[in-house]
Amino acid sequence: MLVVMKRDQEEIGRHAARFVASAIRAKASLTLGLATGNTMVGVYRELVRLHREEHLDFSRVTTFNLDEYLGLSPTHPESFQHVMQENFFSHVNINPRNIHIPDGTMSGDYEQYCAAYEQAIRDAGGIDLQILGIGRNGHIGFNEPTSSIGSRTRIKVLSSQTIEDNRKLFAAGEEIPQCAITMGIGTILEAGRILLLASGETKAVAVAKSIEGPITSAVTASALQLHPNVTFILDEAAASALTQREYYARVLEMTALLTPSRLG
Ligand code: F6R
Numbered sequence: 001m002l003v004v005m006k007r008d009q010e011e012i013g014r015h016a017a018r019f020v021a022s023a024i025r026a027k028a029s030l031t032l033g034l035a036t037g038n039t040m041v042g043v044y045r046e047l048v049r050l051h052r053e054e055h056l057d058f059s060r061v062t063t064f065n066l067d068e069y070l071g072l073s074p075t076h077p078e079s080f081q082h083v084m085q086e087n088f089f090s091h092v093n094i095n096p097r098n099i100h101i102p103d104g105t106m107s108g109d110y111e112q113y114c115a116a117y118e119q120a121i122r123d124a125g126g127i128d129l130q131i132l133g134i135g136r137n138g139h140i141g142f143n144e145p146t147s148s149i150g151s152r153t154r155i156k157v158l159s160s161q162t163i164e165d166n167r168k169l170f171a172a173g174e175e176i177p178q179c180a181i182t183m184g185i186g187t188i189l190e191a192g193r194i195l196l197l198a199s200g201e202t203k204a205v206a207v208a209k210s211i212e213g214p215i216t217s218a219v220t221a222s223a224l225q226l227h228p229n230v231t232f233i234l235d236e237a238a239a240s241a242l243t244q245r246e247y248y249a250r251v252l253e254m255t256a257l258l259t260p261s262r263l264g
């Protein structure tokens with residue numbers, strides 16, 4: 001596990017985007033797992049800039065988003081489908097056929113729908129690089145506390161804390177989604193490489209528990225300790241509750257000397 005510490009949210013966005021860009025330059029047909037949320041906005045801004053100014057080519061890239069709110073139509077301003085189009089997809093040369101986001105309006109056999117999402121990931125050869133944010137409660141995707149570490153794509157009931165965190169995004173009086181379709185922890189752990197980004201003091205405790213605490217379904221990001229190729233990209237505030245910051249910095253220095261390809 002590598003821990004990269006940067007000054008602020010803007011720097012973590014730029015760092016993560018550079019990491020993604022070098023993965024695409026190494027493999028043009030990269031399968032990329034994507035997240036949404038405030039932390040990701042800077043990543044997509046920088047990827048769009050790299051496309052416009054440095055010809056980063058998305059034409060053969062395939063994407064799978066982690067999650068979508070159940071019940072929101074793709075045109076709802078807070079649907080992840082809409083957010084992804086606005087922030088990223090409509091600004092780069094990705095083939096729309098290669099974009100996959102769970103459909104929040106689907107109805108009928110949810111289990112079959114989620115199994116088909118998993119199958120589509122397998123058909124694409126698996127996710128090469130997965131980007132994650134983290135919730136205040138330590139969730140990744142919408143794998144809320146007590147989610148099985150072996151979980152696959154499924155419907156997940158959102159925790160009260162997540163619903164509260166989302167309230168500010170929705171108009172007053174508007175119904176806030178109670179459920180989401182999300183990749184599972186087991187799905188995420190099958191990605192070849194994982195980047196987790198966190199910014200701000202409100203994430204500090206969840207980040208520290210994920211990196212330095214026990215592996216527990218109470219903090220689902222702690223399951224990333226089971227993965228052999230994870231990089232946490234943190235700003236100073238998000239890293240502030242870690243007890244071994246000096247060690248992580250030395251690990252990075254040695255990694256740059258010995259195995260630089262791990263740095264992206
Ligand atoms: C969204 C997702 C969530 C967010 C997390 C952090 O696709 O998977 O796990 O990454 O809730 O959200 P922000 O960045 O808004 O704090």
